[in-house]
Amino acid sequence: KQEVTQIPAALSVPEGENLVLNCSFTDSAIYNLQWFRQDPGKGLTSLLLIQSSQREQTSGRLNASLDKSSGRSTLYIAASQPGDSATYLCAVGPPTGTYKYIFGTGTRLKVLA
Amino acid sequence: NAGVTQTPKFQVLKTGQSMTLQCAQDMNHNSMYWYRQDPGMGLRLIYYSASEGTTDKGEVPNGYNVSRLNKREFSLRLESAAPSQTSVYFCASRHRENTEAFFGQGTRLTVV
Numbered sequence: 427k428q429e430v431t432q433i434p435a436a437l438s439v440p441e442g443e444n445l446v447l448n449c450s451f452t453d454s455a456i457y458n459l460q461w462f463r464q465d466p467g468k469g470l471t472s473l474l475l476i477q478s479s480q481r482e483q484t485s486g487r488l489n490a491s492l493d494k495s496s497g498r499s500t501l502y503i504a505a506s507q508p509g510d511s512a513t514y515l516c517a518v519g520p521p522t523g524t525y526k527y528i529f530g531t532g533t534r535l536k537v538l539a
Numbered sequence: 540n541a542g543v544t545q546t547p548k549f550q551v552l553k554t555g556q557s558m559t560l561q562c563a564q565d566m567n568h569n570s571m572y573w574y575r576q577d578p579g580m581g582l583r584l585i586y587y588s589a590s591e592g593t594t595d596k597g598e599v600p601n602g603y604n605v606s607r608l609n610k611r612e613f614s615l616r617l618e619s620a621a622p623s624q625t626s627v628y629f630c631a632s633r634h635r636e637n638t639e640a641f642f643g644q645g646t647r648l649t650v651v
Contacts, residue, residue, distance in 0.1 A: 460639055469543075469629060470582075470642040477637060515582070517640070525570060525589055525636065526597060531581040 428453045430518050432530035439506055440538050447501040447533050449516035454494045457519040461490050461501050464513045464532070473501070473514075506537045541565055545630050545643035552620045552650045560615040560646050562630030570633050571613035572640070573597075573605060575626040582629065588613055620650045 429452045439445050449459070458477045462470040474483045474490040476499065482491040489502040503510060515532040546561045564571065569590050574582040574597075584597030588607040602624060604616045613632075617624060627647050633640040 458637060462642075467645075469644040470631075470640075472639045472641065475639040517582075519636065525572075525587050525595075526584055527572075527640070529574075529582040531579065 428456075428518060428520065428528045430516060430528050430530040432514075432516060432533050434533060435531070436534040436536075438536045438538060441506060441508060443506050443537075445503050445506055445535075447503070447514050447535070449499040449501070449518075449530055451497045451499075451518045451528075454497055455521050456494060457521055459490075459492055459499050459519065460517045460527075461488075461499075462515045462517065464515060466512075470515065506535075508537050508539045511535055511537050543630055543632055543641050543643035545628075545646050547646060548644065549647050550649070552617075552648065554621060554650060556620050557616065557618050558620065559617075560628055560630075560648075561612070562614065562643060563612045564630075564632040564641070565611065566632065566634070566641065567610070568632035568634045568641075569610075570635075571607065572631040572633075573603075573613070573615045574629045574631065575599065575624075576629060576645075577626050585615065585628075620648075622650045624648065625650045 431450045460475045461473040476492045487504040492499045513532040513534045517527045517529045543564045572587045573585040576582045586605040588594045591610045630643040631640045
């Protein structure tokens with residue numbers, strides 16, 4: 427059974443720092459992996475989607491990498507800002523045909539001004 | 540473009556009452572999902588619909604039923620609410636498996 431872990435559960439950093447959020451999964455047979463951001467009391471906002479054949483994806487100050495063989499994905503946030511404060515979740519997509527994406531429990535990020 | 544719209548946003552039910560959570564998407568997506576989010580447990584899939592006319596159980600389907608009314612709408616019904624169903628419920632949709640998922644703003648449900 428696929429398990430997805432995000433460590434640490436919470437993180438505080440000063441503004442301007444570059445930071446890395448981690449997502450680990452136990453079964454390397456994945457279809458894709460998606461990173462989300464969730465603000466308090468809100469829904470999830472898609473940040474990046476990485477297909478299993480890709481090594482990384484970039485959007486603005488965000489860069490997500492994928493290493494299937496080691497069961498890891500990282501989300502790199504450059505020059506963090508207070509507006510980046512939110513919970514970041516990763517979701518692993520299973521092999522084609524099942525649709526049952528598995529979510530990690532998230533990393534709660536606080537960027538201090 | 541509204542994306543994924545859920546109603547209601549908040550609801551308080553008494554144990555044993557029934558209710559239906561509504562979800563609609565205007566992106567012409569094929570698949571739709573219902574998740575619940577509980578502290579410390581992340582998001583768990585309740586039911587999903589891979590395409591119009593089909594529905595399948597997810598990880599925690601007990602106590603729930605769903606209807607894919609048409610391509611746009613996917614509803615979640617609680618027939619006899621229990622305190623264990625107190626949670627935040629999210630609806631999501633995606634066009635195909637290799638495309639990104641979009642989420643609604645959630646329904647915060649409390650069962651007393």
